[in-house]
Amino acid sequence: MSVFTRSRRSTVLGAIALVGASAVVLAGCASGGSGDDGGDTSTPEARDLTLKIGTILPDTGTLAFLGPPEEAGVGLAVDDINEAAKGIEVGPVVWGDSGDTDNKAYATTIQKLISEKVDAAIGAASSGVTKLFLDDAVAAGILTFSPANTSLDFTNWDDNNLYWRTAPADxxxxxxxxxxxxxxxxxxxxxxxxxxxxxxxxxxxxxxxxxxxxxxxxxxxxxxxxxxxxxxxxxxxxxxxxxxxxxxxxxxxxxxxxxxxxxxxxxxxxxxxxxxxxxxxxxxxxxxxxxxxxxxxxxPAGPKPDEDFQKRLNDWWVADGNAELKDYTYSNESYDAVVLIALAALAANSTDSADIAGKLQEVSGGSGDGEKCTSFADCADLILDGKTANYDGYSGPITFDEHGDPTEATxxxxxxxxxxxxxxxxx
Known part of the structure; x- marks a missing residue:
């Protein structure tokens, strides 16, 4: 059942909700790309993988205020993964605008990501927008991973296991x-x-x-x-x-x-x-x-904000030529989405989208008996040692169910x- 811990008006007003797998029906799913030989991780072995990711996040439209923190989360995660040098490298990100259901920028972006043959697409922020391109992404074999979709409709979407999300359902x-x-x-x-x-x-x-x-x-x-x-x-x-x-x-x-x-x-x-x-x-x-x-x-703000992490996000964003971040909404979820994709690719020893999807539940702690770890580098070391990693990120424990939905969230x-x-x- 759901466990709600809330202070009363006589103290501090607020609410934290931590939900277990049996508490509520959440939502999700995902697909994509350029496979290596995929799948066999029975013995520790070196990895030499190159992952290609694209974004379909709101630079314009009614959710444009979410674009900067989400893109900063993606960019910082890519840098952290590459700097860790653990046998997987994320190539240059293919950045793209999702817009909204009115300006329809997503229609151009999804075709760009398909033509670029990305292994995974991060986005969209709007559930309504994702619904309009998800079938195209699935048909193209692209893993679609949203940091912000909350619609209940995605839980049972016909997505070939290629849609996942770090945001909890509504x-x-x-x-x-x-x-x-x-x-x-x-x-x-x-x-x-x-x-x-x-x-x-x-x-x-x-x-x-x-x-x-x-x-x-x-x-x-x-x-x-x-x-x-x-x-x-x-x-x-x-x-x-x-x-x-x-x-x-x-x-x-x-x-x-x-x-x-x-x-x-x-x-x-x-x-x-x-x-x-x-x-x-x-x-x-x-x-x-x-x-x-x-x-x-x-x-869905996750645990207590990590001020050092927010500073790193802002520093990355400013260094990329932008004004300082005014908001950090869904930055945690965006960062964790990229880290989870990279860890799943490392565990699968493949950048094929279906292979990555096959390992996402495992590296989130949703299946198996993984060892908890809180950074890409530490989780990668466990995987390279032949162990199972259970990543707990800035957005929380995550712990995916079989639908690709997080079963724990704050x-x-x-x-x-x-x-x-x-x-x-x-x-």
Whole structure:
């Protein structure tokens, strides 16, 4: 069963959820490439592998704020793997934009990754975007590994075992969000959600959890991707006189949040999710003078942030010619995705996508009796010694099930301060 450890309002507000394999039905799957002779690791032997990875992450679109931390995670992991010199090298990354379901940048990128014959593609961030290119990736034999997809639909996707993810499915975040809202003493809640696989899935689990605790949903409004006017939905929600509002959106928060506050709704009673939980105080797109102080949000943030790791991510990003990172959302999951792919390739002694997929559950600790290790170099040493590695990364224990979903994950709870920046409060 799910184990939720949450502090009460009398102490520190927050929520951590650690879920075991039997707790909830999560989601995932993956494929790709340029195989070596693959598979036989019965005796320790030298490796000489070259892995080719591409990205299909949001440089543009409604989730563009996730692009920098995710790409930094990929880039830093590649550097760490190559510097370790353990018999596998990751060649130059084929970088690509996923965009969103509106601008459709993914359509060009997936064809580029297929033509480049990458062994694995990291992305997309949006579940809705991944759904639009995943079948093409599977048909091309590319291992697709998302650091941020949370839709429940991927659990049973027909993917030939070629889709995997380090982000937990919406089941977990929805449960945490529902419990946090209930713990805060709210009884009559309205929901405004995006009408796609991400929004509908997260909304359902949130509502089931909140109503299961005795709460009532007094209004439910949705919108479609690409909509820019939300006056009707906001009016309907406010008319229901809710004591809290859950906003399950992407960039639409830039319109919806300020509109609610301008209408007199208190920010402290707003609840956000990973798709819109941003540091507005450092965001030029957020209207000046609009305060989100007191609002809360949830995100699959992993364990307590590692400040040294975040510094390394930022240093890598800046050295690549970019401005400093403003956000680290899904950077852990992106880093771990690349490390797990490399470890699986090392364990399989192959860069063939199917061979890599065949070892991903093992190196995550989801099968076998592996020895725990927390860095690529240490895990690689175990594999090269003929042992089984069990990688616990910056995003947590991971521990994949047979569907390619992590069965252990931590959901962080954040709160906005007077500076419109978030602070994690579940630690």
């Amino acid at each position: 089941t977990l975040q929805g449960e945490v969000l529902g419990n946090v809202v209930a713990e805060d003493g709210h009884e009559n809640v309205a929901v405004l959600y995006q009408n796609d696989s991400y929004g509908t899935g997260l909304n359902k689990v949130f509502q089931d959890t909140f109503t299961g605790s005795g709460g009532k949903i007094v209004a439910e409004q949705s919108y479609n991707t690409g909509d820019t006017n939300f006056d009707a939905q906001i009016s309907a929600i406010l008319a229901s006189n809710p004591d809290a509002i859950a906003l399950i959106t992407f960039d639409e928060i830039y319109t919806i949040g300020p509109a609610l506050i301008a209408a007199g709704y208190p920010a402290k009673d707003l609840y956000l999710v990973d798709g819109n939980l941003k540091n507005f105080g450092s965001d030029e797109k957020w209207p000046a003078g609009v305060s989100m102080e007191g609002a809360k949000g949830t995100s 959901i962080g709870v954040f709160q906005y301060g007077a500076d419109n920046l978030t602070t994690r409060i579940d630690l």
